[in-house]
Amino acid sequence: MNSSSRRKLFSPTRLGAISLSHRVVHGPTTRLRAKPDDSPSDMMVEYYRQRASKGGLIIIEASNVSMRARGYLGAPSLYDDSQIDGFRRIADAVHAKGGKIVAQIVHCGRTSHVDLTGGRAPIGPSEVPVNTVAFTKDGWQPVSPHEVMSVEDITQVVREHRDAARRAFEAGMDGVEIHSANGYLLDSFLHDGSNKRTDAYGGSVDNRARILLEVIEAVSALRGADRIGVRLSPSGEWNDMVDSDLEGTFSRVAELLNPLGLAYLHLIEPRIKGDDAKAGFENAEPVAAAQLRKIFKGPIIAAGGFVGEGAEAILQRGDADAVAFGRWFSSNPDLPERIRRNAPLNPYVRDAFWGGDERHYTDFPVLEEATA
Numbered sequence: 001m002n003s004s005s006r007r008k009l010f011s012p013t014r015l016g017a018i019s020l021s022h023r024v025v026h027g028p029t030t031r032l033r034a035k036p037d038d039s040p041s042d043m044m045v046e047y048y049r050q051r052a053s054k055g056g057l058i059i060i061e062a063s064n065v066s067m068r069a070r071g072y073l074g075a076p077s078l079y080d081d082s083q084i085d086g087f088r089r090i091a092d093a094v095h096a097k098g099g100k101i102v103a104q105i106v107h108c109g110r111t112s113h114v115d116l117t118g119g120r121a122p123i124g125p126s127e128v129p130v131n132t133v134a135f136t137k138d139g140w141q142p143v144s145p146h147e148v149m150s151v152e153d154i155t156q157v158v159r160e161h162r163d164a165a166r167r168a169f170e171a172g173m174d175g176v177e178i179h180s181a182n183g184y185l186l187d188s189f190l191h192d193g194s195n196k197r198t199d200a201y202g203g204s205v206d207n208r209a210r211i212l213l214e215v216i217e218a219v220s221a222l223r224g225a226d227r228i229g230v231r232l233s234p235s236g237e238w239n240d241m242v243d244s245d246l247e248g249t250f251s252r253v254a255e256l257l258n259p260l261g262l263a264y265l266h267l268i269e270p271r272i273k274g275d276d277a278k279a280g281f282e283n284a285e286p287v288a289a290a291q292l293r294k295i296f297k298g299p300i301i302a303a304g305g306f307v308g309e310g311a312e313a314i315l316q317r318g319d320a321d322a323v324a325f326g327r328w329f330s331s332n333p334d335l336p337e338r339i340r341r342n343a344p345l346n347p348y349v350r351d352a353f354w355g356g357d358e359r360h361y362t363d364f365p366v367l368e369e370a371t372a
């Protein structure tokens, strides 16, 4: 495929109030390089500055809404006003290059460890345990047993999302993405394998989605729903997500999101499990966006396993409005330009994904340097 056939990727679009001049989106990728107080570091500012492009969208890595929400030491947070300044520096750097920027906010829920939560047990919808690890000062450790959330806990978590979003907007972000994917707290409410509640937050899909809808309502009250995106992983699996009727659950969730006027719905394809291709499914066709496109009427960002051709193809089919790239953006600061020119990509370095310094983070060459 030559560059002139990537017409749709390099045409303008709008995601709610966020207008873009191309559709190559930087997907949220946790890199664990924040400062000890969880505020963004200088190297993070530089990382996002390098990846910003005129009219392009950067979604920055998951940022914790509270101390108890943390699941990874080194991930940035938005639970304290003192953290705003670091985010402002990132937003300013991206805006200076003419780019747009959205902050993803997360509560890691069950997937945490008492070393990260200030000594308190992590929280989740029900007693069902999760078999996964959290990143602590002693490295990757099995998660701690969690507590079942009371309705007061749910109210508090909703408030924490609102307050984190308020800080993101104060930092100058163009929008906020609510992380309801990959088995973290909000996703663990959606799936009936992890949500066994018998109150208003469990049972029917409408009940399981209630906390997500309350979070959306709370954050939308700040600057409007057209600056709010929601990320879903409708194929489950990562962090032990299971559901007795995945298609039914996520079709209904998409129906519930429809009238809210969101900026976008961000969907992870089932060929991806968390942070990597699912073994044996690397070449599977994308299906998640196509399935939910039939229901969700607003803009859709597709993510998971895309390179240039597949990205153009999904846009041409009309199944998505923009495409997010995770791993390839990590090693290609000028990814949009490389895709546009059909230029070779720098390989990414998985060993440097979680924690470390500038090496394999801000030292990847752009095209001119690579070809000089």
Ligand SMILES: Cc1cc2nc3c(=O)[nH]c(=O)nc-3n(C[C@H](O)[C@H](O)[C@H](O)COP(=O)(O)O)c2cc1C
Pocket (backbone or CB within 6 Å): 027, 028, 029, 030, 031, 061, 062, 104, 179, 181, 182, 231, 268, 272, 274, 275, 276, 303, 304, 305, 306, 324, 325, 326, 327, 328, 353, 354
């Ligand atoms: C290092 C790394 C960190 C990630 N961190 C996040 C994150 O903070 N939030 C999120 O929603 N997804 C996260 N993901 C998932 C990516 O956003 C994306 O869905 C996944 O990498 C598949 O896309 P890709 O094939 O373009 O890499 C992460 C993935 C990787 C590789």
